[in-house]
Amino acid sequence: MAEKKVTQPRGVLHLKKGRQKFKLDRRLPPDDLATTVEHFWAVEWDLTGFPPYPSETLPHPSVHLVFDNGKTEVIGVMRGRFTKTLTGCGQAFGIKFRPGGFHAFCKAPLSQLTDRRFNPEKFFGESWHRFAAAMATAKGIDAKAECAVNFLRGENPTPDADALLVQEITHRILTDTTLNKVDTLVGIFPLSKRQLQRLFKVYIGVNPKWVIERYRMHEALERLEATQKPDFARLAHALGYYDQAHFIRAFRKMTGKLPGTYVSG
Numbered sequence: 001m002a003e004k005k006v007t008q009p010r011g012v013l014h015l016k017k018g019r020q021k022f023k024l025d026r027r028l029p030p031d032d033l034a035t036t037v038e039h040f041w042a043v044e045w046d047l048t049g050f051p052p053y054p055s056e057t058l059p060h061p062s063v064h065l066v067f068d069n070g071k072t073e074v075i076g077v078m079r080g081r082f083t084k085t086l087t088g089c090g091q092a093f094g095i096k097f098r099p100g101g102f103h104a105f106c107k108a109p110l111s112q113l114t115d116r117r118f119n120p121e122k123f124f125g126e127s128w129h130r131f132a133a134a135m136a137t138a139k140g141i142d143a144k145a146e147c148a149v150n151f152l153r154g155e156n157p158t159p160d161a162d163a164l165l166v167q168e169i170t171h172r173i174l175t176d177t178t179l180n181k182v183d184t185l186v187g188i189f190p191l192s193k194r195q196l197q198r199l200f201k202v203y204i205g206v207n208p209k210w211v212i213e214r215y216r217m218h219e220a221l222e223r224l225e226a227t228q229k230p231d232f233a234r235l236a237h238a239l240g241y242y243d244q245a246h247f248i249r250a251f252r253k254m255t256g257k258l259p260g261t262y263v264s265g
Helices: 127-137 140-155 161-175 182-188 193-203 208-225 232-238 244-255 259-264
Strands: 022-028 037-046 053-057 064-068 071-075 082-086 089-097
Touching (some): 037 140, 127 140, 161 182, 161 208, 182 208, 193 208, 208 232, 208 244, 208 259, 244 259
Antiparallel strands (some): 037 089, 064 071, 064 089
């Protein structure tokens, strides 16, 4: 059985408010799939008798395979803000692949998937239908995750060396909040800027600058959720922005709101 994931989800706008509207649960993959899958997730909501709730996220540099109330899709990296309006009663289950992880199934530049959605059969062929039928009868996140594990094992995904390198680079961007320039990556890893750009185009679908900016904004959202009186100048400096004004512009561009409005809302 997949292991429960207890870390806070990143990239969900107004996470505290959202938790009053939906239940989010996640499971980690077994070790043999850990270089391909980041986690399995499930969302349930019951807003019967309540107004619709627009749930917004800033997507990660990851491909997802999603089962949503009978509809299934492979969703490439979405560069803009993603909004799903929750109404009535519903549930969704998804597989979040690691950055570069889906290349083991796609075998083509993941830039071809960016901002697009696909029928999963395109990538998995006839075996997809057996998996979809099994998922239709699986109840709860643990049963669905186990079903997904068995299916993915059967597909025998084997990330190549470049996919693993991309994962190492994106993990460094994620965990090092002082890293805010592509030139810094070039200084850390044995790649030219052109090689780095090509690697990200093929294995992630977006450029390294996008990944840096998105992860820094995820960090900003997490810190803003943790305080009611943030120091925006200090936050901007901690995340590597030139000044507070640059941070505010970036925040508004990605979230649609000024930081102060976001915190008060």
